[in-house]
Every structure is written in structure tokens, then in C-alpha cells.
Amino acid sequence: MKTLPDTLILSPLFCFSKKKLFEEIAESASVLLDVSCESLINALNDREACGTTYFCSGAAMPHALVPGASRTLGVLAILDTPVGFNSIDADPQKIDVACTFFISDRDDCEKITKLLEQVAAAFSNQDLLNSLRIARNEEWKIRKVLEQADLLLSGQDQDTDSASHEEQGEVMP
Numbered sequence: 001m002k003t004l005p006d007t008l009i010l011s012p013l014f015c016f017s018k019k020k021l022f023e024e025i026a027e028s029a030s031v032l033l034d035v036s037c038e039s040l041i042n043a044l045n046d047r048e049a050c051g052t053t054y055f056c057s058g059a060a061m062p063h064a065l066v067p068g069a070s071r072t073l074g075v076l077a078i079l080d081t082p083v084g085f086n087s088i089d090a091d092p093q094k095i096d097v098a099c100t101f102f103i104s105d106r107d108d109c110e111k112i113t114k115l116l117e118q119v120a121a122a123f124s125n126q127d128l129l130n131s132l133r134i135a136r137n138e139e140w141k142i143r144k145v146l147e148q149a150d151l152l153l154s155g156q157d158q159d160t161d162s163a164s165h166e167e168q169g170e171v172m173p
Contacts (some may be wrong), residue, residue, distance in 0.1 A: 003115065003153035005101070007074035007146060008032065011136045014080045021083055022062070025075045025100050033069045033102060040066065040102060052086060054093045056124040060085050063101040063116060072107050075100040076146070078136040097132055099123055118153050 008028055015021045026040035033040070043064035047053070054060045075098075082094035099119060103112050122128060128149060135141035 002150060003118070004146065004150045005072045005074045007076050009076050009078075009139055009142050011076070011078035011139065011142055012080040013077045015083060017083055018085050021077065021079070021085075021098060025062070025077055025098070029073055029075050029100075029102055033066065033071070033073055035066055035069055035102075040064070043102070044100070052093070054085050054095060055120050057126070057129075058082065058095050059097040059099070059123050059129055060095045061099050061101070061116065061120055061123065063103060065105055066102045067105045069102055069104040069106075072104045072112065073102045075102070076132075076142070078132055078142070080136075097123070097129055115153075122149050122152055 010024060010028060013021070013024060015024055022041050022044045023037075026037045026044065029035075030037040030040055043066055044062050047064045048062065052060070053062045077098040077100065079096045079098070082096040084092060085095040085098075086093045101112075101116065101119075128145065131145045132142060135145060
């Protein structure tokens with residue numbers, strides 16, 4: 001069972017700032033989502049204004065709801081060198097991995113919220129992050145790491161579903 005949405009890989013990505021990172025991500029995603037690049041950048045910036053999406057050492061998960069997007073899309077960017085990724089009122093942080101989600105307004109909000117929580121937990125694993133960093137020049141290796149992450153996430157779904165069914169006295173096949 002696939003948990004992660006289709007994911008575009010940008011690696012290694014050469015950029016020098018958070019602004020440029022958002023521009024590169026949005027430019028690549030806009031074609032696939034048939035939404036303007038400016039709309040995607042604005043959506044990411046609006047979400048970041050609510051609080052930074054930095055979540056662990058060297059990684060962030062920018063995400064935004066995109067009205068009119070045909071589907072939810074992930075964009076994994078592994079940067080050549082870390083860039084500053086903090087809001088004005090936050091401590092300075094640098095990232096070199098950005099796992100971005102453009103969320104279609106057609107998707108189930110609860111399902112997406114759960115996905116974001118699970119992805120944040122999975123990408124907080126330093127071994128996973130280090131595997132992505134090491135593989136940044138070889139897309140096939142990155143895809144393999146993402147497949148493993150997806151299996152882990154699918155297992156979390158099954159564990160959660162099994163636990164809730166067990167609490168209700170049901171047995172999962």
C-alpha cells in the first residue's frame with residue numbers, strides 16, 4: 001500500500017536561500033499541478049508565516065494547501081549545501097533536505113494531517129536523512145530510500161489500524 005504521494009526529486013539542488021529553494025520547488029511542481037508558480041510560492045510563504053516547518057536537524061517539511069490542484073504532490077529537495085531556513089523570530093537553522101507537499105483541496109484533511117505527522121516522524125530519523133544525503137547524486141538510490149520510507153509509513157498505518165481494531169475487539173487478517 002503506497003502512503004507517500006507521487007514525489008518529484010530535485011537532487012542535488014543548487015540554491016542559496018530559502019526564497020530560491022521555494023522558487024525552484026514551485027517552478028518544478030507548477031507544471032505537474034497545472035497551477036502557477038507564483039501561486040505555489042505564495043502558498044508556501046503564507047504557510048511559513050504561521051510558523052516554520054523546520055522540524056529536525058537539517059530538514060524541513062514545507063507544505064501548503066493549493067486550491068484547484070488536481071492532486072497532492074510531494075517534492076523532495078536535497079540541497080548541495082545547507083541554506084538558512086528560519087523565520088524572523090526563530091533561532092537560526094539551516095537545512096539541506098526539504099520534503100515539500102502541495103496538498104490538493106480535494107484530499108481528506110484528516111488523512112493529510114496524519115500523513116504529515118508520519119512523514120515528520122520518519123524524516124526525523126537521522127539514518128534516513130543521512131541515506132538521502134549520501135544518495136543525493138543518484139536518483140535511483142533516493143527512490144529506493146523513499147520506497148523504504150513508504151514501507152515504514154505503510155506499516156505505521158497498519159499498526160495504527162490494527163491497534164484501533166484490537167481496542168474494538170476486532171481481529172485484523
